[in-house]
Amino acid sequence: MAMVNRSSDIVIFGAMGDLAQRKLIPALFQLDSAELLGQDTRIIGLARVTQDSPDFRKICSDSLSKHIKPAELDTDKVSRFLTKLEYAIVSFADLSSYQTLKSTLDSSAERARIFYYATPASLYGAISRNLTKSDCINTNSCVVLEKPIGHNLRSSNEVNDQVAEYFDESQIYRIDHYLGKETVQNLIALRFANPLFGSQWNQSHISHVEITVAEKVGIEGRWGYFDKAGQMRDMVQNHLLQLLCLTAMDPPDDLSADMIRNEKVKVLKALRPITAAMCNTHVVRGRYTKGMVEGNPVPGYMEEEGANPDSNTETFVSIKAEINNWRWAGVPFYLRTGKRLPEKLSQITIHFKPQPHFIFDESQRHLAQNKLIIRLQPEEGISLQILNKDHGLNQGMRLRSEALNLNFSQSFEKSRVPDAYERLLLKVIQGNQYLFVRRDEVEHAWLWCDQLMEHWKNENKAPLPYAAGSWGPKAADLMLIKDGNCWYEDQ
Numbered sequence: 430m431a432m433v434n435r436s437s438d439i440v441i442f443g444a445m446g447d448l449a450q451r452k453l454i455p456a457l458f459q460l461d462s463a464e465l466l467g468q469d470t471r472i473i474g475l476a477r478v479t480q481d482s483p484d485f486r487k488i489c490s491d492s493l494s495k496h497i498k499p500a501e502l503d504t505d506k507v508s509r510f511l512t513k514l515e516y517a518i519v520s521f522a523d524l525s526s527y528q529t530l531k532s533t534l535d536s537s538a539e540r541a542r543i544f545y546y547a548t549p550a551s552l553y554g555a556i557s558r559n560l561t562k563s564d565c566i567n568t569n570s571c572v573v574l575e576k577p578i579g580h581n582l583r584s585s586n587e588v589n590d591q592v593a594e595y596f597d598e599s600q601i602y603r604i605d606h607y608l609g610k611e612t613v614q615n616l617i618a619l620r621f622a623n624p625l626f627g628s629q630w631n632q633s634h635i636s637h638v639e640i641t642v643a644e645k646v647g648i649e650g651r652w653g654y655f656d657k658a659g660q661m662r663d664m665v666q667n668h669l670l671q672l673l674c675l676t677a678m679d680p681p682d683d684l685s686a687d688m689i690r691n692e693k694v695k696v697l698k699a700l701r702p703i704t705a706a707m708c709n710t711h712v713v714r715g716r717y718t719k720g721m722v723e724g725n726p727v728p729g730y731m732e733e734e735g736a737n738p739d740s741n742t743e744t745f746v747s748i749k750a751e752i753n754n755w756r757w758a759g760v761p762f763y764l765r766t767g768k769r770l771p772e773k774l775s776q777i778t779i780h781f782k783p784q785p786h787f788i789f790d791e792s793q794r795h796l797a798q799n800k801l802i803i804r805l806q807p808e809e810g811i812s813l814q815i816l817n818k819d820h821g822l823n824q825g826m827r828l829r830s831e832a833l834n835l836n837f838s839q840s841f842e843k844s845r846v847p848d849a850y851e852r853l854l855l856k857v858i859q860g861n862q863y864l865f866v867r868r869d870e871v872e873h874a875w876l877w878c879d880q881l882m883e884h885w886k887n888e889n890k891a892p893l894p895y896a897a898g899s900w901g902p903k904a905a906d907l908m909l910i911k912d913g914n915c916w917y918e919d920q
C-alpha cells in the first residue's frame with residue numbers, strides 16, 4: 430500500500446551546483462510527479478548567487494528539460510512542481526545571512542525540515558552550527574550529508590564530530606548513492622528471500638566474488654576535486670565497500686536500519702588489513718594514458734584540463750580483498766574500479782565452486798561452474814549462468830553454458846526504474862535511515878583504506894599506466910590469473 434508522505438521543507442544548500450541541478454531537482458520532480466512528496470512540500474534552494482525565486486525556477490525548469498526524458502515531462506506536472514520551489518540567498522559560512530532562511534521556513538514546529546548539504550564537506554560543520562544558532566532547527570529536522578566525508582579517517586571524524594555537536598546520529602543521513610540503486614536493493618531480496626541462495630552463500634559453495642564498477646568517463650572537468658581524491662577515495666572507500674558489505678554480510682534479524690548497518694559494520698571490521706608486503710600481490714593502482722573510447726581519441730589523465738605535472742593520483746584500483754570470518758575464509762573478493770574503461774558497467778559476479786566430481790568430457794571441465802551476475806548498470810538485472818545439455822541427436826553429452834536472465838527493464842516494463850536519488854530522497858522524507866551510512870561504517874571503511882593508502886604514500890610509486898579504453902593495467906588481470914581466475918568479461 431502506498432504511504433502518505435509527510436509534507437516537508439526541503440532545503441538544498443548548494444542549489445545551483447552540479448549535484449543539485451543534475452540529480453536532486455530531477456529526482457524531486459519525479460517524486461512529485463508520482464505524488465510521493467507531501468502535498469504542500471516546499472523546496473528551498475540556497476546559494477550565494479543574487480537571484481530571486483522566479484530566476485531559480487527558470488534554472489530548475491531548464492535542468493528538468495536537460496535531465497528528464499521528454500515523455501516524462503508532463504507540462505502540468507512541471508508547472509505544479511515549479512510552484513513548490515523557492516530561493517534564498519545565503520552565504521553558508523556567514524551566520525547573519527541565515528535570517529533570510531529562517532523567515533522563509535514554515536514556522537510550524539512539527540513540520541519536517543530536511544537540510545540537504547550539497548556542498549563541499551568542509552562546510553558541513555559551519556552549516557550545522559549556523560542552522561542551530563539562527564534557530565532554523567525544529568523538533569523534526571534532519572540533515573543529509575553528501576560524500577566524500579573527509580579525506581581520511583581523521584578528517585572524516587572532524588567533520589562528523591562537527592555535525593554531531595548539533596545533530597543526533599538518528600537525524601543524520603549520509604548518502605552513498607549506490608545504496609539507492611534498484612539492483613543494490615534487490616541484492617537484499619535475492620539473498621535473504623530465496624532459500625536457494627541463502628544456503629549456498631558461503632565459502633563451502635562460492636569460490637570467489639568480483640565487484641566491478643567501470644566508468645567510461647574520465648575526469649569531466651573535475652580535475653581539481655578528483656586529483657585530491659583519486660579512485661580509492663572517490664569510489665572504493667564508499668561505493669565498492671558498500672557493495673562488498675551487502676554481498677558479504679550475514680542475514681540481519683530484520684530490515685531495520687540498525688540491524689542492516691550492524692551486519693555491514695561486522696564485514697568492514699573483518700576485512701583483512703592489507704600490509705605493505707601485500708601491496709604487490711593484492712593491489713593494482715593505475716592511471717589512464719591517452720587512448721580511444723568508443724572510437725574517439727581521448728586525452729590521458731595528465732593531459733586533462735587543469736592537470737598538475739606532479740600528480741601521483743590513481744584513476745584505477747583493483748584489490749584482492751579478504752574477509753576474515755567463518756562465512757568467507759579463503760574466498761577472495763576482487764574489487765575493480767576505474768575511469769576511462771571501455772564501458773560503463775557495474776556488476777557483482779558470484780562464482781560458485783564446481784561439483785566435487787566431474788563426469789562429463791574433460792575438455793569441458795572449464796565450463797563447470799555456475800555464476801550469478803548481479804548487474805547494477807547499465808541494464809539492471811540478474812543472470813544465473815547454468816549448464817545445459819547441448820540440443821541435438823548426435824552430439825553426445827555436450828555441455829552448454831546458458832543464462833537465466835531477469836532484465837528489470839523488460840520484466841517491469843510498465844514501471845520506470847527510478848534513479849537512486851529518488852529512492853534516497855523518498856527514504857529521507859519517510860524518516861527511514863536504512864539506505865544511509867552510519868558513522869561507524871564510514872570510520873571502518875576509512876580505517877581499511879587509510880592503511881592501504883599509507884603504503885602507497887611510503888612506496889611513492891607512480892600508478893601503472895593503462896590506455897584509455899582498456900580494462901586497466903595488465904597487472905590487474907595477472908592478479909587473478911595467479912589465483913587461476915579471470916575477470917568475468919575476459920572469459
Ligand SMILES: NC(=O)C1=CN([C@@H]2O[C@H](COP(=O)(O)OP(=O)(O)OC[C@H]3O[C@@H](n4cnc5c(N)ncnc54)[C@H](OP(=O)(O)O)[C@@H]3O)[C@@H](O)[C@H]2O)C=CC1
Pocket residue numbers: 442443444445446447448449475476477478519520521522546547548549550552575576577
Ligand atoms: N556532482 C556530483 O555528481 C556529485 C557530488 N557529490 C558531492 O556533492 C557535493 C556538491 O557537489 P557539486 O554539486 O558537484 O559541487 P558544485 O561546486 O557544483 O556545487 C556546490 C554549490 O555550493 C555552493 N557554495 C559553495 N560554497 C558556498 C558558500 N560558502 N556559500 C554559499 N554557497 C556556496 C556553490 O556556489 P558557488 O558556485 O557560488 O561557489 C555551488 O552552488 C560535494 O560534497 C560533492 O563531493 C557527491 C557525489 C556526486
Ligand SMILES: O=C1O[C@H](COP(=O)(O)O)[C@@H](O)[C@H](O)[C@H]1O
Pocket residue numbers: 606644663664775
Ligand atoms: O560518487 C561518484 O560516483 C560517480 C559514478 O556514479 P554512477 O552512479 O554514475 O555509477 C563517479 O563518476 C564519481 O566520480 C563519484 O564521485
